[in-house]
Amino acid sequence: xxxxxxxxxxxxxxxxxxxxxxxxxxxxxxxxxxxxxxxxxxxxxxxxxxxxxxxxxxxxxxxxxxxxxxxxxxxxxxxxxxxxxxxxxxxxxxxxxxxxxxxxxxxxxxxxxxxxxxxxxxxxxxxxxxxxxxxxxxxxxxxxxxxxxxxxxxxxxxxxxxxxxxxxxxxxxxxxxxxxxxxxxxxxxxxxxxxxxxxxxxxxxxxxxxxxxxxxxxxxxxxxxxxxxxxxxxxxxxxxxxxxxxxxxxxxxxxxxxxxxxxxxxxxxxxxxxxxxxxxxxxxxxxxxxxxxxxxxxxxxxxxxxxxxxxxxxxxxxxxxxxxxxxxxxxxxxxxxxxxxxxx
Amino acid sequence: xxxxxxxxxxxxxxxxxxxxxxxxxxxxxxxxxxxxxxxxxxxxxxxxxxxxxxxxxxxxxxxxxxxxxxxxxxxxxxxxxxxxxxxxxxxxxxxxxxxxxxxxxxxxxxxxxxxxxxxxxxxxxxxxxxxxxxxxxxxxxxxxxxxxxxxxxxxxxxxxxxxxxxxxxxxxxxxxxxxxxxxxxxxxxxxxxxxxxxxxxxxxxxxxxxxxxxxxxxxxxxxxxxxxxxxxxxxxxxxxxxxxxxxxxxxxxxxxxxxxxxxxxxxxxxxxxxxxxxxxxxxxxxxxxxxxxxxxxxxxxxxxxxxxxxxxxxxxxxxxxxxxxxxxxxxxxxxxxxx
Numbered sequence: 015x016x017x018x019x020x021x022x023x024x025x026x027x028x029x030x031x032x033x034x035x036x037x038x039x040x041x042x043x044x045x046x047x048x049x050x051x052x053x054x055x056x057x058x059x060x061x062x063x064x065x066x067x068x069x070x071x072x073x074x075x076x077x078x079x080x081x082x083x084x085x086x087x088x089x090x091x092x093x094x095x096x097x098x099x100x101x102x103x104x105x106x107x108x109x110x111x112x113x114x115x116x117x118x119x120x121x122x123x124x125x126x127x128x129x130x131x132x133x134x135x136x137x138x139x140x141x142x143x144x145x146x147x148x149x150x151x152x153x154x155x156x157x158x159x160x161x162x163x164x165x166x167x168x169x170x171x172x173x174x175x176x177x178x179x180x181x182x183x184x185x186x187x188x189x190x191x192x193x194x195x196x197x198x199x200x201x202x203x204x205x206x207x208x209x210x211x212x213x214x215x216x217x218x219x220x221x222x223x224x225x226x227x228x229x230x231x232x233x234x235x236x237x238x239x240x241x242x243x244x245x246x247x248x249x250x251x252x253x254x255x256x257x258x259x260x261x262x263x264x265x266x267x268x269x270x271x272x273x274x275x276x277x278x279x280x281x282x283x284x285x286x287x288x289x290x291x292x293x294x295x296x297x298x299x300x301x302x303x304x305x306x307x308x309x310x311x312x313x314x315x316x317x318x319x320x321x322x323x324x325x326x327x328x329x330x331x332x333x334x335x336x337x338x339x340x341x342x343x344x345x346x347x348x349x350x351x352x353x354x355x356x357x358x
Numbered sequence: 359x360x361x362x363x364x365x366x367x368x369x370x371x372x373x374x375x376x377x378x379x380x381x382x383x384x385x386x387x388x389x390x391x392x393x394x395x396x397x398x399x400x401x402x403x404x405x406x407x408x409x410x411x412x413x414x415x416x417x418x419x420x421x422x423x424x425x426x427x428x429x430x431x432x433x434x435x436x437x438x439x440x441x442x443x444x445x446x447x448x449x450x451x452x453x454x455x456x457x458x459x460x461x462x463x464x465x466x467x468x469x470x471x472x473x474x475x476x477x478x479x480x481x482x483x484x485x486x487x488x489x490x491x492x493x494x495x496x497x498x499x500x501x502x503x504x505x506x507x508x509x510x511x512x513x514x515x516x517x518x519x520x521x522x523x524x525x526x527x528x529x530x531x532x533x534x535x536x537x538x539x540x541x542x543x544x545x546x547x548x549x550x551x552x553x554x555x556x557x558x559x560x561x562x563x564x565x566x567x568x569x570x571x572x573x574x575x576x577x578x579x580x581x582x583x584x585x586x587x588x589x590x591x592x593x594x595x596x597x598x599x600x601x602x603x604x605x606x607x608x609x610x611x612x613x614x615x616x617x618x619x620x621x622x623x624x625x626x627x628x629x630x631x632x633x634x635x636x637x638x639x640x641x642x643x644x645x646x647x648x649x650x651x652x653x654x655x656x657x658x659x660x661x662x663x664x665x666x667x668x669x670x671x672x673x674x675x676x677x678x679x680x681x682x683x684x685x686x687x688x689x690x691x692x693x694x695x696x697x
Contacts, residue, residue, distance in 0.1 A: 108542040108565045113553065115565065117542055194574040195455060197462055206460075214457040218464065220572055227541035228575040 015148060016334050017155040017313040019060045020053050020072045020085070027082040028053070028074075031138060042085060042136050043208040059090075060309045067094030069166065071159070072136065073311075075143075075152045078334070084139035084152045088160065091168055093129035096212045099219075100125050100261040100270055103237060106225060120237070122224040128261060128270060132160070134173040137247065147300060150348055151315040153250060157280035158304045158313060162344050164281075170274050172261075173251055176244045177268025178236040187267040190233035195219050203265055219264065237267045244268075253350045254279045284346035290324040291332045291339045300348040301325065305335050312336060315348050359683055360430065360495055362502035362652075362661040364405050365398050365418040372429040373398070373420065376485050381590045382530060382547075383523030383613055385554040386434065386482040393556065397434075404437070405657045409513045412437040412479060417506065417513075419659075421486070421499045424683060431486035431499040435506070437513060440476030446563040447475050447521075447608040447617055450584070451570075467573035469538075471566060471611060479507070479622070481520035484594045491593050494648055494663055494697050500597045502661035504627040505652040505693050511622070518622050519608075520598060523591040524615025525583045534614030537580030542566055550612060566611055584609055585616045601626045631695035635673045638688040642675035643667035648697040653685050660685040663697065 020028070025046075032044040043049070056072035058064050069090030074082045092098040101122040108117040134156055139149055160167050179185040179200070185192075188200040195218050196203050206214060226234050238258060240248050248271070255278050256271040263270065275281055280302070298317035303325065305312045316331040325345050332338065365373060373394050377387040388394070397418055404415035414437070421431035439445040448469040455464040486499045507514050526532040530548035542565050543550055573581060585605060587595045595618070599605075602625055603618035610617065622628060627650070646667035651674065653660050662684055668674055674692055676684065686692060 106567070108567075110565055113565075115543055115545075117544055119541060121569075191575070194572070195464060195466065197464065214460050214462075217457040218455045218460075218462060220455075220466070222468075222572075223569045224572070224575075225541065225567055225569070228537075228571065 015078070015151060015314060016076055017073050017086070017152060017311075018076060019309065019311055020056050020074050022050075022053050022057065024074055024082050025050055025053055028085070031082070031085065031140060034140065042138055043205055048208075056087075060311070062308065064090075066090040066166065066168075071156075071166075073152075073155065073159075075139065075148065083143045084148070085136050086134070086138075086152050086156055087136035088156050088167070088171070089133040089135055090166060091130050092133045092172070093126060097126050097216060098129050099215055099264050100128055101224075101264055101267070102127060103260045103262060104223075106223075120226040120234070122226060122237075122262075124219070124221055124223075124264070125261065128172055128272070130168055131272065132167040132171040132275070134171060134251075147315045147348065149246070150250065151302065151313070153247065154254070154280055154302055154348065155304070155313040155315075157254060157278055158284055158302045158344060158346055159311065160275055160278070161281040161284040161346070162304055162306055163308060164275060167275055169276075170272055171278070172270050172272045173247075173256065174263050174270045175248055175251075175268050176241040177263055177266030178239050178241050179266060185236070185266040186230065186232035187236050188265055190230040191224070192219075192265055200265060207265075215264070233267070238262055238269045240268055279350050280346045284344055286342060286344050287320075287325040288323060289332065289335075289337050289339055289341045289343050290321065290326045291329055292326045294319040294326050294328060301327075301345045302348050303327065303331070303335060304344045305337055306342050306344050318345065359424050359662065359680070360421055360498065361424055361683055362419050362421050362498055362659075364657060364659055365401055365420045365432070367395075367398055367402070369420055369429060370395060370398060373432065376429060376432055379487075380485040381523050381588060382551045383526065383588060383591070383615065384483065384485065385551055387432070387485055388552075388556060390556055401434070402657075405659075409437075409510075412513055412515050414438065414441045415513065417503070418483065419502060419506075421495070421502075430490060431495070432483055433481070433485070433499055433503050434483035435503050435514070436480040436482055438476075438515060439478050439480040439519065440473060444473045444563070445476045445480075446471055446473060446566070446611050448472075448571075448611050448614075449474060450573075450607045450609060468570040469573060469609070470570040471563075471568060475519050475608060475617065475619075477515055478517045478519045478619075479514040481518060481598070486593070496593050497597060497697050498650055498661065498663045500594065501601070501627045501650055501695075502652060504601065504625055505631060505650060505661055505695065506659055507622065507625075508628040508631055508693060509652070509654050510656070514622060516622055517619065518603075518625065519617055519619050520594075520603070521610050521617050522595045522598075522615045523588040524610055524613030525586040525588055526613060532583065532613045533577070533579035534583040535612055537576045538571060539566060539612055547613065554612070563611060580614070584614045587615060588613075591615070627695045631693045632670060633691050633693050634668075634670075636681060636686050636688060636690050636692055637673040637675045638678050638681050639675040640677050642677050642680075650695050650697060651684065652693045654691050654693065655685060658685050666694075668694065 075084035401418035532547035535547035608617035
């Protein structure tokens with residue numbers, strides 16, 4: 015498997031993938047025109063022809079036989095063309111010592127605070143491919159890419175994780191709030207933002223702070239919580255240093271986790287190394303490996319061994335990366351704390 | 359004979375008896391001797407004061423059964439709502455949220471806490487014994503205040519408001535309160551109103567949410583209670599609606615009851631009343647049509663409901679005993695309006 019930038023020749027594979035995502039993936043809508051636009055724009059991005067506020071680093075996961083089975087992306091900066099909205103979960107305290115009254119009421123404040131941050135998005139892996147290293151490769155390759163090309167991204171990166179909804183795609187938060195203002199199904203609102211129609215959010219949504227006591231209990235319960243299917247993604251990001259700081263999605267109240275790029279584990283621990291080809295050994299930990307290219311970026315995950323400033327990989331891995339011994343790579347252990355394993 | 363007059367300190371015990379029976383939502387009649395004492399003191403001072411424009415005065419009237427020497431009702435006017443502490447209301451507004459592209463046009467109701475009604479004169483403290491509710495005596499109890507206002511316009515504002523007690527159920531619970539206020543106070547409606555009567559209302563208003571509240575998010579029962587009148591306050595509501603008050607876009611922040619509003623000069627009893635001379639005449643007709651009749655005094659203000667055979671241009675003929683009850687003599691002026 016390798017992770018590489020999307021190409022226009024991937025379009026029909028992408029449409030197939032998008033049709034399979036169900037109601038969960040906002041930024042991969044099953045809309046051919048929109049996807050074609052996105053691919054074109056991503057190609058422009060990888061050629062270095064877009065400003066940070068417009069960059070869209072869309073990657074695909076490709077099998078050895080050339081089948082595209084997943085996507086992931088990084089947006090250079092959110093909210094610099096149209097406002098980027100979240101709710102900040104704050105607090106209102108209503109108190110009177112004389113009357114012996116003290117009440118804490120979580121309050122939602124509409125915020126554009128996350129404007130300018132880079133964003134991890136569009137993560138999707140075909141169902142039958144959700145095994146082995148595939149998921150972690152697809153998700154984390156982006157972090158290694160950011161380690162290499164720090165200048166292309168902001169100080170901080172965020173990831174909005176899917177909030178809780180039931181099997182039919184109903185979000186209790188939406189039912190208790192958004193529905194009254196948008197007068198449409200949650201899936202419809204989600205779709206519209208996915209195809210880039212965001213102006214309606216500013217036009218329709220409530221702008222005043224919202225006391226959560228006016229939402230249903232079911233809605234209150236899901237604020238800041240992820241969909242069960244998204245738990246693994248949350249765990250993974252937490253392991254890399256991402257944290258929830260009280261910002262949630264305005265539609266389903268799923269959490270937006272964030273981390274300073276410089277403090278992401280994969281970024282901090284990554285090293286630029288010289289590639290060596292040989293036998294990494296049976297105990298070799300898995301490394302994420304990047305060919306250090308931008309437009310011709312190729313990344314993979316494989317067992318590897320550090321040896322005197324080189325990274326020893328097997329011949330298949332080198333071929334996947336289209337590299338030879340002596341070429342430059344950037345690498346980091348796929349999992350946190352792996353480097354500590356086997357140390358004396 | 360029932361006569362409306364300013365309250366005096368000697369009325370205190372009787373006033374407390376009335377306050378004890380008045381609905382919990384009438385916070386200006388707390389069942390508390392100290393507060394009621396203060397109320398009478400403030401009223402006596404207001405009647406005695408020289409006033410050139412409305413300020414901190416308050417005028418408290420009682421309806422006395424002169425035969426028995428007991429009180430059967432009361433009502434009051436606050437010269438300026440919010441004079442010494444802010445007067446809070448919910449303004450019921452509509453925001454339009456529209457997306458042309460999506461062809462969506464939403465009218466969203468929002469309740470915003472405001473002080474808009476500050477400065478208006480405020481009718482308060484209406485109470486009348488249950489057996490008098492469906493009688494013209496209720497009219498006297500409410501409208502005698504209005505005749506007083508007509509006599510002394512400099513003491514009052516250009517506009518008058520009154521908060522009608524909103525809906526609460528037989529257990530003393532208010533769906534409007536439960537949906538909104540209770541989240542910030544953690545006590546039920548009856549307890550909150552009791553607290554209101556004892557402390558100033560401001561105190562509690564300061565605990566209420568300051569951000570506008572989106573009405574669609576409230577439970578149905580709370581939305582229905584907005585602008586609804588408590589059954590025991592229906593009489594007050596009806597009398598004032600007939601006087602030309604309108605239910606404007608304001609409701610009470612605690613129980614959602616409607617706030618009625620009128621320009622002082624447009625109030626029926628004020629606009630249609632006439633000032634005419636009195637003729638004391640033992641042969642005055644005993645039957646006729648019912649009128650509210652009030653003298654032009656301050657501390658000796660008296661008003662009564664009388665059957666008169668009267669037409670504009672004629673003096674009002676009263677037997678001596680009645681004239682005496684009304685505190686007028688031959689040639690004095692009274693203000694008259696048909697019931």
